[in-house]
Structures are given as structure tokens and as C-alpha cells.
Amino acid sequence: MSGDAAARYAERTKRLMDAVELRQPDRVPAIFYTMFWHARYGGMSCRDAMYDYARVDAVMRRILEEFQPDAYALPHPMTAFGAIMERMDYRQMHWPGHGTGENVSFQYLDREYMKAEEYDEYLFDPTGFYLSKYLPRVAGGLEGLSRLTDLPGQYYVALVLGMRHYADARVVGAFAAMREAGEEARRMLSHALAFAREMEQRGFPQAQGAAANAPFDYFGDNFRGSKGILLDMYRRKDQLLAAMDKAGVFILRQALAAGSRSTSRFVFIPIHWAFDGFMSLAQFRTFFWPSFRTLLFGLIDNGLIPLVLWEGDCSSRLEVIGDIPAGKAVYWFERTDLVRAKSALGGAVCLRGNVPASMMTTGTPEQVDACCRDLIERVGKGGGFILDGAIGIPDEAKPENVRAMFESVRKYQP
Amino acid sequence: MKDDEKQLVEAIAEMREEEALDLAKAMLARGDDPLRVLELCREAMDIVGKRFERQEYFLPELVLAGEMLENIGAIAKPLIHERSGGEAKKLGRVLIGTVHGDLHDIGKNIVTFMLDINGFEVKDIGIDVPVAKFVEEVRGFAPQVVGLSGFLTLAFDSMKETVQAIEAAGLREGRKIMIGGGQVDEAVRAYTGADAFGGNAVAAVSLCRQWIAA
Numbered sequence A: 001m002s003g004d005a006a007a008r009y010a011e012r013t014k015r016l017m018d019a020v021e022l023r024q025p026d027r028v029p030a031i032f033y034t035m036f037w038h039a040r041y042g043g044m045s046c047r048d049a050m051y052d053y054a055r056v057d058a059v060m061r062r063i064l065e066e067f068q069p070d071a072y073a074l075p076h077p078m079t080a081f082g083a084i085m086e087r088m089d090y091r092q093m094h095w096p097g098h099g100t101g102e103n104v105s106f107q108y109l110d111r112e113y114m115k116a117e118e119y120d121e122y123l124f125d126p127t128g129f130y131l132s133k134y135l136p137r138v139a140g141g142l143e144g145l146s147r148l149t150d151l152p153g154q155y156y157v158a159l160v161l162g163m164r165h166y167a168d169a170r171v172v173g174a175f176a177a178m179r180e181a182g183e184e185a186r187r188m189l190s191h192a193l194a195f196a197r198e199m200e201q202r203g204f205p206q207a208q209g210a211a212a213n214a215p216f217d218y219f220g221d222n223f224r225g226s227k228g229i230l231l232d233m234y235r236r237k238d239q240l241l242a243a244m245d246k247a248g249v250f251i252l253r254q255a256l257a258a259g260s261r262s263t264s265r266f267v268f269i270p271i272h273w274a275f276d277g278f279m280s281l282a283q284f285r286t287f288f289w290p291s292f293r294t295l296l297f298g299l300i301d302n303g304l305i306p307l308v309l310w311e312g313d314c315s316s317r318l319e320v321i322g323d324i325p326a327g328k329a330v331y332w333f334e335r336t337d338l339v340r341a342k343s344a345l346g347g348a349v350c351l352r353g354n355v356p357a358s359m360m361t362t363g364t365p366e367q368v369d370a371c372c373r374d375l376i377e378r379v380g381k382g383g384g385f386i387l388d389g390a391i392g393i394p395d396e397a398k399p400e401n402v403r404a405m406f407e408s409v410r411k412y413q414p
Numbered sequence B: 001m002k003d004d005e006k007q008l009v010e011a012i013a014e015m016r017e018e019e020a021l022d023l024a025k026a027m028l029a030r031g032d033d034p035l036r037v038l039e040l041c042r043e044a045m046d047i048v049g050k051r052f053e054r055q056e057y058f059l060p061e062l063v064l065a066g067e068m069l070e071n072i073g074a075i076a077k078p079l080i081h082e083r084s085g086g087e088a089k090k091l092g093r094v095l096i097g098t099v100h101g102d103l104h105d106i107g108k109n110i111v112t113f114m115l116d117i118n119g120f121e122v123k124d125i126g127i128d129v130p131v132a133k134f135v136e137e138v139r140g141f142a143p144q145v146v147g148l149s150g151f152l153t154l155a156f157d158s159m160k161e162t163v164q165a166i167e168a169a170g171l172r173e174g175r176k177i178m179i180g181g182g183q184v185d186e187a188v189r190a191y192t193g194a195d196a197f198g199g200n201a202v203a204a205v206s207l208c209r210q211w212i213a214a
Helices: A003-020 A037-041 A046-051 A053-067 A075-079 A082-088 A116-124 A126-138 A140-147 A156-167 A169-201 A215-235 A237-261 A281-301 A315-321 A338-345 A357-362 A365-378 A399-411 B003-013 B017-029 B034-053 B059-079 B106-117 B131-141 B155-168 B186-192 B201-213
Strands: A093-096 A266-271 A305-310 A330-333 A350-355 A385-389 B093-098 B121-124 B145-149 B176-180 B196-198
Touching (some): A003 A385, A037 A046, A037 A053, A046 A082, A046 A093, A053 A075, A053 A169, A053 A399, A082 A093, A082 A140, A082 A169, A116 A126, A126 A140, A215 A237, A215 A281, A215 B059, A281 A305, A315 A338, A350 A365, A357 A399, A357 B186, A385 A399, B003 B017, B003 B059, B059 B106, B093 B106, B106 B121, B106 B145, B155 B176, B176 B186, B176 B201, B186 B196
8 A cells, every 4th residue: 555545544544433433533524335326427337337347346446536535335245246146046136137127226126035924933943944945935046945954854864865955956956056156256256355455555445344234124124025024013023023033143143254354344234114104113112123222232242333324214213222332333314314313312323424315316516515514514513423425325416416525525624 | 883893993993903803704794784894994994094194103003904904805895785885985086106117115005005095096006117107097097196106216217207298298287296205305396397295105195185175
């Protein structure tokens, strides 16, 4: 690393950590995070951004040099996984060429991947359920794994003879698909790692390493579907609560492992189903917060920094979610008023956000500048604030608005 | 209202699913008019809708109430003989769909449900709806209100195109267009040229009430 770049890297890291640890940094830091804006900016289709690793590098390099953010979210693991999904025939998403148009972002499919009657099976043996039922449902290439049932029932001679299952054509086919997808995943991730190292050499820290989900979202998004989990809150309350506790252990282990492989200690946690209109505050206290709080403590106790993106308006949750150790996490709010959040949580947690997506997309640079100035002056006061869009840079944001956002942190002081 | 009729309304409104189903089954088994049972369900839905508006109920209650209504309806409807009267008069027609490029539907479904229990005739034309399909449905269904739903930011342009196409087809006159979902706010409303936006299903209901009553 050149001396200048090393100094910039250290300076940016300090600025970010000052914000996280609730000290006043030399100025408010700003982070670059997007799903597909880089693709549009670089003249690529969404499909290109999901498949062409080298083009993603080229445009990201240009963006970072041009906008000089204090940290950035590495785009490859967030979007460039089209080829991996193709090789495993992944079914929980539609993406360009697989259900959506060339220039439309991937979208998750809100469906039931675990039936309501299967809670007990999950609770008895999450791994067995995951292997023989869940994986075959979520990926066509993994259907053969449904042959691998009741593995602990194979022991001693039955274990030895049980080896025959691994020569079953369907199982062999599944392993072959897993290997192919795995090789592609390694290719993509080693590419991403090389890019991250290069950016580090140029003085840009990563804004997040691992990712995780709240146990409620984990079940709602990936297993039961939104309708399923809403009904479970009434019909299967105890099973849902027990399953979330169990899943929380696996989510934490996964995040700790991923966090230990990254240079970034930030663990990105997008929160999908906690917003005010979704469930009551009492339900939030029962179904959402306890298992999520356990996860937050698990990450913090292991030296990681939860970076929680609270989607939607979570104003009513503010009185609950401040109950974590001070200066150890970032709460990024999409639509919750940050001034209100600051007065409720300012002593506990660093805030991030939240130039509205509508303004970034349809507004003018003057409007963005005024919005950022207001956020910097009111929310940045006393430290503990990172500037960003409400959900990062929206895919359709005007470049001049993005420029105005990143320039604002150099123009205005709290 | 008879005692068990009151109990049925209360069981649904209080989210006691099993009790509600048992009561409805018992009433139908002893020969009560299935239309009366459905009317009681409507009354209960009215309570649920009001509690949702007052933010005492949220999505779990709406979804569970919807399930109870569907399950009781499935038993009651085959028992309905030809009778005069039939369905109550609807307040007005609302066409709703998620704009093209966007596959999200939970918000749209909740709005559809709330409009339905509030007495509107709602036609839900699904997700990722092409502009031409909206135009065709507006022409055929002749709604007083068109609701465009979208969660992603790409929906801003899709909404704008849809509004413009409805206008270009000469179908804007005499009807209102409302938008909602995800990031939608006043800036997006202005950008798309819609008449109003709503932040939630309650807002959608009050917009329709206001427009259709006028």
C-alpha cells in the first residue's frame, strides 16, 4: 500500500469507528452501498452485473475513485451470483434471464418452503430437515438429496452398507450440481477477495463483511413465506418461538465464521418484517425482538459490529431496540425519522441513513444537498452518524444526486 | 341477534379461529341460512377492519381473519340455494395490480382485502402487470379507481408509464389513480402523475371512500 493510500485507509477506518463508538469524527462518514446502481452507472445491464465479475470490478473501481466514500459494500457477494444460482437451479429468486428482464434486479419469491405441519420435524432435527427436505425444494439441482434421510439411523454395519446411497444416481447428480455451483462460488468469491484487496491498497475499507438475518425474517423469508409466518403467530406460536431460538444458533455460527474470514467486522443484517404496520408492538416484543437481541449480543460478544438495516418505518420499535450495549452497533433506518431515532437511541447506537429513495431518483442535487446538510447538522451532532441513502443508492438514482450526497459530507459539519 | 350469532362475530373478531369455525359449522348443520352466516362474517370483518384502522390490529390479524372468512365461506357457499337478494350492493369498482418489473404482492393483497371488506368491488390483476394489460383492464372493468402497487424503486418508472398509457388511451377522465408500496411518497406521486399515494391499506380505503362517495 502506498503511504498516501495507507493513511487514507487508516483515516477512513478511524472516522467510521469514531461514529460507531459514538465519538465525534473529524467529519460525518458516508458509505457507498447499492444493489444495481453501479450497473446502470457503468452502462451494464443487471444481468451483466450478476454474471460479469471483471466488468463489475471496472465500474466499481471507477465509482470509488470518483465518489471517494469512506467505505463501500463489496458488490460481488451482494449481486454477482447469477452463475452460481444457475448451476444449482436455485428457486427462491427470479433474476435476469430467469423470470425477470435483462435490466430488472433479482427478486425473492415469497412462497412457502416449509409446511406448517413440519415445525416438529424441524425442531427435532434441523439439519436433517434442511438436508433432505429444504435443500431439494429450494434448488432443482439438489433434489437428489431427498434420498438422504435419517442418517443417524445408519450405524455400524448399516452405516457401512448405507454407503450405497451415495452411489444412487439422484444423489450423485445432486453432488455434481453442488460441486459445479461450489466451484463457481469459489471463482466469484476469490475474484471478489482480490478486488477487495486491491481497493484496500487504494485506501478503501469495506463497509461490511458477513451478513445475517433476524430469526423471524429467516423463517418468514426463507421457510414459511410471509403469509405462513403471520398465521403461525396465532396457530403455532410455541413452535415458531422454539424454531427461531434454534435457528438463531445456526445464524450466529454462520455469521461468526463469515466474519472471521473478512477484513470488515461489520455484519449486515437487513430487517424485513419488523416495521410498524406489520405487527403490533406487543407482537414485536414477543416474536421479533428476543431472538434477534440474542443474535445481536452473540455478534457483539464476539467482537463483530451488527449493522442493522431497519426497513420501513420502525418508529414504534425505538423504545424497545435500544436495549443493547452502547457504541457496539449501527442502526440504519430506511423511513424512521432519524432525528426522532437520535433522541431515542443516540446514547446507545450509531445511526445511518437516510436520504429518501424518491429524492435520489426523482429529485435535484440541490434537494439532496439540503437533505444531507440537515441530516449532518441535526443527526451528526455529537457523533454517532453515518450518511447514506435510505436503502443505499437506489438503482435508478441520478448520478448528480449521488455526487451531491458524497460531496455534502465534505461541505457540512455537525 | 341470537346468542350464538353474537358469539360467532366475537370469535372471529377476537381471533379465536377454532371456536369460530366450530360455531359456524354447528349453525350450518342445524340448518341456519348460510347467507346469514356469511353476513355475520361480514360484520366480524367490519370490526377487524376498524381495529386495523385504529392500529389495534396488524397484518397477522388481517391474514387470520381472511383465512377464517375463507374457511367458513367454503362450507357455507355450497349450501346457498337460489334466493333473491344475493350479494350486497358494492360501493364502487377498484382495479389493482403490481406494476411491471415488480413481483411483490403482499402490500397489494392487504389493500385488496381491506377494500373488499369495506364494500368495494376489487379486481386484482396480479403482479408484474404490463402497461397494456392495465389499459385493457381499465377499459373492460371500468373502475372508478386504479391502484398501482410497487415495492422496488424501479416501480417509479413503471407507474409513470402506466399512468401515461391510461391517459394516452383516453381512459383517465372520470377516474382516479392511487399508488403505494415500499418507497412511495409525495415525490414519487408527483413524478408518476398519479392523483394520490397511500402509505398503507387504511389510506387506500379512505382515498377510495373519498373519491367514490364524491
